[in-house]
Amino acid sequence: MTTTTKNLPLSGIRVLDFTQVMMGPVATQMLADYGADVIKIERPGTGDLSRTSFPNDPAGLLGPVYCSLNRNKRSVVLDMRKQEDKALVLQLLQTSDVVVNNFRAGVMERMGFGYEECSRINPRIIYAVGTGFGLTGPYAHKGGQDVLAQAMSGVMARRSDASVPLSVYSTTFADYSAGMHMVQGVLLALLQRAKTGRGQKLSVSLLDSMLAAQTQESAAQLMRGREVNWGAMPLTGVFETSDSALVLVGAFKANPLKDIGTALGIEGIENDARFANHELQVKNKTAMQDLFRARFKTNTTAHWLGKLEEQDLLCAPVMTLAQALADEQTAVNGMIWETQGEVEMVRVVGSPIHLSDAPVGIRIAPAQLGQHTEAVRAEMAALNVGAAE
Numbered sequence: 001m002t003t004t005t006k007n008l009p010l011s012g013i014r015v016l017d018f019t020q021v022m023m024g025p026v027a028t029q030m031l032a033d034y035g036a037d038v039i040k041i042e043r044p045g046t047g048d049l050s051r052t053s054f055p056n057d058p059a060g061l062l063g064p065v066y067c068s069l070n071r072n073k074r075s076v077v078l079d080m081r082k083q084e085d086k087a088l089v090l091q092l093l094q095t096s097d098v099v100v101n102n103f104r105a106g107v108m109e110r111m112g113f114g115y116e117e118c119s120r121i122n123p124r125i126i127y128a129v130g131t132g133f134g135l136t137g138p139y140a141h142k143g144g145q146d147v148l149a150q151a152m153s154g155v156m157a158r159r160s161d162a163s164v165p166l167s168v169y170s171t172t173f174a175d176y177s178a179g180m181h182m183v184q185g186v187l188l189a190l191l192q193r194a195k196t197g198r199g200q201k202l203s204v205s206l207l208d209s210m211l212a213a214q215t216q217e218s219a220a221q222l223m224r225g226r227e228v229n230w231g232a233m234p235l236t237g238v239f240e241t242s243d244s245a246l247v248l249v250g251a252f253k254a255n256p257l258k259d260i261g262t263a264l265g266i267e268g269i270e271n272d273a274r275f276a277n278h279e280l281q282v283k284n285k286t287a288m289q290d291l292f293r294a295r296f297k298t299n300t301t302a303h304w305l306g307k308l309e310e311q312d313l314l315c316a317p318v319m320t321l322a323q324a325l326a327d328e329q330t331a332v333n334g335m336i337w338e339t340q341g342e343v344e345m346v347r348v349v350g351s352p353i354h355l356s357d358a359p360v361g362i363r364i365a366p367a368q369l370g371q372h373t374e375a376v377r378a379e380m381a382a383l384n385v386g387a388a389e
Contacts, residue, residue, distance in 0.1 A: 005035045005037075005363065007357070007358060008034050008035025008358050008360065009034045009035055009355070009358055010031055010034045010035040010036040011035035011036075012035075013031070013035070013036040013037070013097045013098065013190070014036065014037045014038075014039065014092075014095060014096045014097050014098070015028055015031055015032070015036045015037065015038045015039070015096065015097065015098040015099075015100060016039055016041065016089070016092050016093065016096045016098065016099045016100070017038050017039060017040045017041060017073065017100050018041050018099070018100065018101040018102075018103065018108070018113075019040075019048075019100050019101060019102045019130070020042075020048040020049050020050065020102070021048070021049050021050050021102070021175075022050070022069060022146070022172055022175040022176070022179065023102050023130045023144075023174075023175040023176075023178045023179045023182070023206065024100055024101065024102035024130050024179065024182070025048065025050065025069035025070055025179075026069055026175065026176055026179035026180075027100065027128075027130070027179040027180070027182035027183050027186070028040070028073065028100055029069055029070060029071060029072065029073070030179070030180070030183045030351065031098070031183060031186065032071070032072035032073050032364075033071070033072055033350075033351050033360045034351075034353075034355075034358065034360060035358075036098075037074070038072065038073040038074065039073070039074050039076055039092060039096075039372075039376060040070065040073045040074065040075050040076065040367075041076055041078055041089065042075055042076065042077050042078075042369060042370065043077070043078075043079070044077050044078075044079050044370075046061075046369075047061060047075070047077070047369040047370075048066060048070070050065045050066045050069060050070075051063065051066045051369065053065035053066070059343050059344055060343070061368070061369050062341060062342060062343055062344075062366055062368065064348075066366060067341065067346050067348055067366040068348050068349070070366045070367070071337075071339075071346070071348065071362050071364065071365065071366050072362060072363050072364045073364065073366075073367065074364065074367060074371070074372035074375070074376065075367035075368065075369060075370055075371050075372055075373075076370065076372055076373045076376050077369060077370030077373050078373075080111045086111075086112065088376075088377060088380060089113065090121060091380045092376070092380065093113075093118055093121045093122050093125065094121060094122055095380075095383065096122065096125065097124070097125070097126060097190070097199075098125070098126045098127075098128060098186055098189075098190075099113070099118055099125055099126070099127050099128065100128040100129075100130075100182070100186075101113075101128075101129060101130070102129070102130035102131070102144075104131075104141065104143060104144075105131065105135065105140050105141050106141075108129075115127045115129075115201045119199065119201075122199070123198060123199060124193060124197065124198065124199045125199040126186060126189040126190065126193065126199045126200060126202065127199065127200070127201045127202070128182055128185060128186050128189075128201075128202050128203070128204075129201065129202070129203040129204075130178060130179070130182055130203070130204055130205070130206075131144055131203060131204075131205045131206075132144015132145065132148065132149065132205060132206050132207065133149075133152070133205055133206070133207045134203070134205050134207065134208070135203050139152075139207075144205070144206050144207075145206075146172040146173070146174040146175045146206065147168050148206070149174035149206035149207050149209075149210050150168065150169055150173075150174060150210065152207060153174075153207055153210035153211050153214070154210075154211075154214065154217075155169070155173075155174075155210050155213070155214065156168070156169070158214075158217070158229060159231075159232075160229065160231030160232045160236075160237075161232070162232075173210075173213070174206040174209060174210050175206065177209040177210065177212075177213055178204050178205065178206050178208075178209040181204045181208075181209050181212070182202075182204045185202040185203075185204060186202070188202075189202055216228060216230075217229070233249075233250075233251070234250075234278070234281035234282050234284075234285040234288060234289070235248070235249070235250025235251065235256050235257060235260065235281065236248065236249045236250060236251070237289055237292070238318060239289075239292055239293055239296040240293070240296065240297060241296050241297065241299065241300055241301040241303075241304055242297060242298065242299055242300050243300045243301055244300075244301045244317065244318065245301065245317070245318040246296070246301050246304060246305060246308075246315055246316065246317050246318060247315065247316050247317075247318055248260070248292075248308065248313065248314070248315050249313075249314040249315070250313065250314075251314065252314070253312070253313070255270060256313065257269060257270045257275060257281070258270040259311040259312070259313055260292070260308075260311070260313065262311055263304070263307040263308045263310065263311045263313060264291075264292060264295040264296070264304075264307070265295065266291060266295060269288075269291065274287060274288070275288050301317050305317060325349075333354075334350065334354070335349055335350055335352070336348075336349065336350065337349070337350035337361055337362050338362075339361075339362040339365050340365065341365040341366060342365060342366075342367070342368050342371075346362070346365055346366060
């Protein structure tokens with residue numbers, strides 16, 4: 001899939017991108033997908049840490065993790081210890097709309113690119129900062145990472161089955177959520193700048209994003225002191241079948257237990273005194289779900305999905321990622337993007353936001369380290385932008 005910046009929502013917006021790994025890059029990639037000119041500043045030699053996520057990857061510094069987070073960006077290698085490279089950043093600041101970083105507190109300031117300095121050079125600049133735990137407070141200088149945010153936000157402690165040991169969730173939802181909150185913050189700041197003419201500083205953190213994701217559960221805890229755990233509801237669960245597994249959510253029905261019993265051939269289960277109401281179903285969840293499990297094991301996932309759907313029950317097969325990527329719905333939704341990269345065909349998941357008047361795709365393949373350095377230098381020279389004093 002290929003496209004151009006013409007008529008894309010963020011065409012004409014320049015983003016100076018100091019981010020690396022995931023939270024920041026997934027945010028700037030979203031901005032780039034929708035037309036922003038994202039100039040990614042990378043360190044000499046190694047660049048973004050995600051370039052080497054897979055040791056000895058055959059693609060070298062263009063491995064799949066880097067490719068998944070850095071399409072539609074231009075890579076510029078600069079050494080901040082060199083005055084001429086620092087001068088180029090100061091020139092770029094004068095022509096940029098947004099600066100983004102996800103360093104630890106103080107790193108940008110030590111390089112001379114803190115908010116006060118950038119705002120002095122360009123009062124219209126929007127300065128976006130991603131942190132682990134916030135700009136101030138007891139954890140402000142603590143290194144931020146997705147798993148730490150899972151642990152410190154309550155997410156890791158909340159399990160659908162209390163008998164399952166505590167574990168790390170296998171998808172980086174803290175990074176992704178904070179990255180999307182950063183995109184929202186940048187867009188909101190751009191809208192406000194259109195009214196006021198002024199830029200501003202915005203920040204997001206992994207911790208805040210994980211707390212925000214638990215908005216219902218947090219309100220229940222804060223206002224009632226009660227634990228809400230939708231995954232632990234008695235009529236919800238993951239069940240093995242004779243050939244794989246499925247998930248069932250017994251909700252939004254007048255008598256879901258009756259419908260589940262009809263689907264599974266356990267007639268009259270709704271009249272069992274042990275399961276007569278929600279409170280008893282919670283108390284006797286193990287006994288009730290043992291009945292479900294015994295039935296599900298007698299036939300295939302496809303068979304039981306058919307039976308459950310006949311009763312209009314919410315259900316789905318448990319797929320592997322490979323199966324989900326190969327699923328027809330994924331293709332219909334246009335979620336797999338591909339383009340010829342510098343060393344191989346790049347195949348990645350695309351944007352989940354589908355605008356009818358702004359079709360998006362890969363305009364710039366994930367770049368080799370420093371691929372656009374000289375072009376950007378030439379642009380600044382042609383614009384005759386002087387280094388800020």
